[in-house]
Amino acid sequence: MPAAMNLDEQVEYLAKGSVDLIDRKDLRAKLARGKPLTVKVGFDPTAPDLHLGHTVVIRKMKHFQQLGHRVIFVIGDFTGMIGDPTGKKTTRPALTHEEIEENAHTYERQVFKILDPKKTEVRFNNEWLGALGSSGMIKLAAKYTLARMLEREDFRKRFDSHQPISIHELLYPLAQAYDSVALKADAELGGTDQLFNLLVGRDLMREYGLEPQVVLTTPLLEGLDGVEKMSKSLGNYIGITEDPQSIFGKIMSISDELMWKYYLLCTDLTPAEIETWKNRPMEAKKHLARFIITEFHGADAALAADEEFRRVFSERQAPSEVDEKTLPASKEPQFLTKIIVAAGLAPTNKEAQRLVAQGGVLIDEARVDDPKQTIDSRKGKTYLLKVGKRRFARVNFV
């Protein structure tokens, strides 16, 4: 990271990969004072499993940190009671204090793989929002108008199409904005879906006689499918705490096209450096996978994952470590499909049948194509099963 950058270089460094920066001049002016900025990012307390999509904004926090600024990680234990209305259909259950505490710790463990713990503050917004009380809340609500709220695209659309908007949803942007007031934030970061909320922060700060914060948004990262944004509920995510082998495989499974976006948002390489990889996509993808695994699990794990990938997919050998399954022996031969299910290689018998019929099952390296295949399952028998490209198990009959 850049030790001594001049003002403009700093602005550029911080702006890299951002979508909105409001406004660049403000940021420059704040930086010019030479004092560390207070930079805040809010996180919902409900989803403690961070994935690569979350790391985009966390990486941006890191950039601020590297330049010596004060980064505050705000856990929205108060705003969590409302739930950000963005595209949400179901209200989530209220969490207990213990659960929130626990989630916060889980966050920290993951976030500090990227951020420097010594330079990161963690705060809970119930601290100041809870203290407001209902009368304080009303005073806060008095600072903003419905017309301005309806500028938010999400609200606007719902309003125009006569979809319901609950009153409490209008409070969410206000509450979040009040975080900035309470913390006297110089800048707030968030995904592009946060733009409106972040801008309300600016307005509200003016109302409270504070200098408005700089707003910086980062792009939403598409998930493995390359279509939907990465999210746990869609199952198209790469979790920070996932095992290295899965991360490696999942990275390799993204489309070449999508890979470049991951490069831009999930590594610290400059666009010029990324360009040098363009003519060898496969190597580039492996390099990306190694980079990401190194960050979360260390370089050794990354190398091992790479080796294993080569072994299993390029050379189509069995992995170095195969799950051992012990199944009860029987004198009569048993249907292979049942064994596959019993070994946890397929969820249902029907699915196992399909896999066999489609030629996706190998016993001891030999393909099976008869769904009615039975196998000798007397005591002491052992088989190496391969189902699909990446499910292996050694079954032992006892």
Next chain:
RNA sequence: GGAGAGAUGGCUGAGCGGUCAAAAGCAGCAGACUGUAAAUCUGCCGGGCCUUGCCCUACGAAGGUUCGAAUCCUUCUCUCUCCA
């Protein structure tokens, strides 16, 4: 308070009383191919079964009409719209 619209498989979204385990797209899975779990192409895509044909579930819930209902009727639940 009154009038009306709608609820379909992970999602989006078709669906004439029988030929609907339910079109199509997306996502997912498998195979082929390959530079990768990329792209492309092909196939699959509710479950059970001593396993290929039969049986169970399934179209918001519960009843009913019918030889037969996702499709018709009644009630209920939920969502939305309009009028007041």
